Amino acid sequence: MKQAARIGTLAAALLAASLAQAADPLDAIATAARSDSSFSGFSAERGAALWGRKGKDWSCSTCHTADPRKLGRHTVTGKTIQPMAPVSNPKRFTDAAKVDKWFKRNCRDVFNRECTAQEKGDVITWLRSVTPSSVIP
Amino acid sequence: MNKAMHLQRFSAAAALCLVVVGMPLAAHADNAKKPAPSNPVWQEECGSCHIAYPPRFLPAESWRSMMGALDRHFGTDASLDARTAATIETFLVQNAKRGKPGQKPDGSILRITETKWFRSEHDEISAAKWKSPAIGSAANCGACHPGADKGSFRERDIKVP
Numbered sequence: 118m119k120q121a122a123r124i125g126t127l128a129a130a131l132l133a134a135s136l137a138q139a140a141d142p143l144d145a146i147a148t149a150a151r152s153d154s155s156f157s158g159f160s161a162e163r164g165a166a167l168w169g170r171k172g173k174d175w176s177c178s179t180c181h182t183a184d185p186r187k188l189g190r191h192t193v194t195g196k197t198i199q200p201m202a203p204v205s206n207p208k209r210f211t212d213a214a215k216v217d218k219w220f221k222r223n224c225r226d227v228f229n230r231e232c233t234a235q236e237k238g239d240v241i242t243w244l245r246s247v248t249p250s251s252v253i254p
Numbered sequence: 255m256n257k258a259m260h261l262q263r264f265s266a267a268a269a270l271c272l273v274v275v276g277m278p279l280a281a282h283a284d285n286a287k288k289p290a291p292s293n294p295v296w297q298e299e300c301g302s303c304h305i306a307y308p309p310r311f312l313p314a315e316s317w318r319s320m321m322g323a324l325d326r327h328f329g330t331d332a333s334l335d336a337r338t339a340a341t342i343e344t345f346l347v348q349n350a351k352r353g354k355p356g357q358k359p360d361g362s363i364l365r366i367t368e369t370k371w372f373r374s375e376h377d378e379i380s381a382a383k384w385k386s387p388a389i390g391s392a393a394n395c396g397a398c399h400p401g402a403d404k405g406s407f408r409e410r411d412i413k414v415p
């Protein structure tokens with residue numbers, strides 16, 4: 118009986134841990150975006166437009182290619198970058214710390230500033246909407 | 255000569271043998287393949303945009319300067335949270351290139367490709383070769399050193415494409 122209770126507790130703890138891990142990084146971005154009273158949701162269309170927008174020298178697509186289902190290539194070092202669209206690479210946008218780290222770095226690289234919560238949410242929404250048959254603008 | 259003296263002499267001779275034979279052995283073991291120092295945080299973070307360049311490629315002073323300015327890392331932003339950066343810096347500094355006795359390595363160089371040893375090791379590679387599509391950039395160690403991402407740059411493994 119005691120053992121059953123122990124197993125139950127363990128199972129609950131494991132479930133809680135896996136739920137905590139599964140928290141969607143987009144949720145925190147949405148919470149941040151809502152602090153702007155004019156926020157009316159994320160848009161895949163705006164995300165797609167931002168993907169190709171050139172900043173200082175680069176756009177997102179410079180390294181990640183126009184089609185986020187494809188392998189990218191770091192424009193300076195030549196290193197291969199795994200695809201950004203979850204349809205090709207399910208690990209994308211599952212780790213909030215990673216999402217924060219890369220948006221911060223890459224938005225500064227491309228636009229010389231950090232991206233807004235609206236922009237980050239738009240891009241994630243677009244990348245998540247891409248399917249094998251999507252036509253990339 | 256009694257038995258005890260015999261034993262004493264023998265021990266002394268044996269000890270001398272060990273010292274003499276042992277010295278070159280130890281020296282050889284030192285040159286032989288010790289596993290390259292590694293650290294999972296360094297591997298993960300430094301290895302995401304390029305291979306994780308081995309700490310022995312630059313002196314400690316260079317690594318310290320580099321880790322202090324990750325937000326301006328050769329034209330890109332490679333910033334990290336303070337804890338991760340500190341972990342990596344400790345690993346790099348501990349395993350950094352050491353100068354010859356009495357000689358301090360030049361800590362002002364941040365680009366590995368600008369160090370004297372890199373240039374002399376690669377002096378047979380022409381400018382055109384560096385720019386060829388198969389290599390593209392001197393940052394792309396793996397183009398010629400197949401074990402580069404695992405810290406191995408053995409002469410006999412080199413294949414220039």
